[in-house]
Amino acid sequence: MLASVFIVMGSLILIVTVIVLNGAPSLSFEILTQTSGGGFYLGAGGGFLNAIVGSLLLALPATGLAFVIGIIIALYLQKDFLKPGFANFVRLCLDILWGVPSVVYGVFCLTIMIAIGMTGGSLLFGVIALTLLEIPIITRSIDESIKMIPLGLKESAYSLGSTKFETAMKVVRKQAMPGIIAGVLLGFGRGIGDAASILLTVGDSNYFPTSLTDQTAALPTMILNLVSMPDQVVQNKAYAVAFVLLVIVLLISMVTRYLTKKSSKHIIK
């Protein structure tokens, strides 16, 4: 028991320490507020604000899309709407999709891009790849939290003369809210940190993307690019980027906790 706590806590502390120790010296106001410009990868000045913005522009829309699609599927999977046998088949498919390595989504999107003659990557296909990656995560999380709702609560809603739709939107949704929030932020966390799915789809850029068809930088791919440079100073910048990514993920989990707690206020246990 104590050993398992130690292993979990220890590895978290170790990871954060390594990132902070290596990344902190490279962190500066400049590096956080400038785009990478020309010489960033070669040891010159500049920063990685374009990668931060790129990552947010990839992960936020992808999470939004995956949420809209996911919650519709999850509500529809409940036995009030769909026969349990078929719903379980859909769940199996989603679980398989959850297990698909993210690079496969990347390759899939790349295939489409080549087929329509798009070269060099785009923000749009990065968003699509991340959406595909996040849909099974968000859908299944929401689905599980809805499945946990006691039958008696649904009976209460139905016995007041609610339709299936009213029950789903006004009662089930409220009761499942903490699970929905957790699912969405789990998806977002996975999306913003994933490198493999966007490696093949977004290309790279030293500036902010201005349209959906622009190439863009992103935090995970920038880490890969930086560590593959021969210069030690440049490699250390990768830790700074990793540090920012870590901070974003940490912020997300704090926001999640706060929102989950807030939305649990009315939950019936």
Next chain:
Amino acid sequence: MKTSKNNQIETKALNVSFLSNAVLKDITIQIPARQLTAIIGPSGCGKTTLLKSFNRLLEIQDDVKIRGEIIVDGINIMSGGLNVPDIRKKMGLISQKPYPLPMSIFENVAYGLRIHHDKNAKELSEAVQQCLQEVGLWNEVKDRLHDPASRLSVGQQQRLCLARAIAVQPEIILCDEPTSALDPLAAQQIEKLLLKLKKEFTVILVTHTLRQAKRVADYVIFLYFGMVIEQGPADEFFNHPKNPETKAYLDGEIS
């Protein structure tokens, strides 16, 4: 096929089975209007199943098969083409364990009013107050109407469920062992309320405590292994049971 004026609910040859397990067999009963009808019988005899068939709530469960007729106010609610929420709206349900909706106390009562009626804020809060007063909860909650309903005690939650049910102006109140999860005092409050409510509503009470049925019932239906053994006015039923099994149950020989 019309029910006689005094009967609000009738069933004819009602059969219910889960998977291949017959739970209710050939149930033919009459439930008088504006009286308190108790459905009694040992655990597992199908009381709850019978109760939930009246407002077609059984259908949301898996693998359930229902045959026969359930006639409410002269209409066979099992026939096709009916709007199920409208049928359910006619009958409030109080379950064994109270399930408030995941909202505030106020919103719990307002929920039914919001989905069925177009009321402005003032009418809404008046209606909510009236319903809470009717179940004797108003004085206890008037200063914390916007607190989560889950913070109420179980007894208060049960009364809230009752207030929520009467808010949609049903004709019938279905109660599934509403006092079994409550302490004696809270149980007594609910019993008193049911006696008061039967003047306005047809109350159907599922109970496994014989004493409760004796205290409150006007009409009794005795179920045993999914079959109706005996039914009749409470007086006759308790004092002059006709069936030997009823006698044995009343004497505590079978349970």
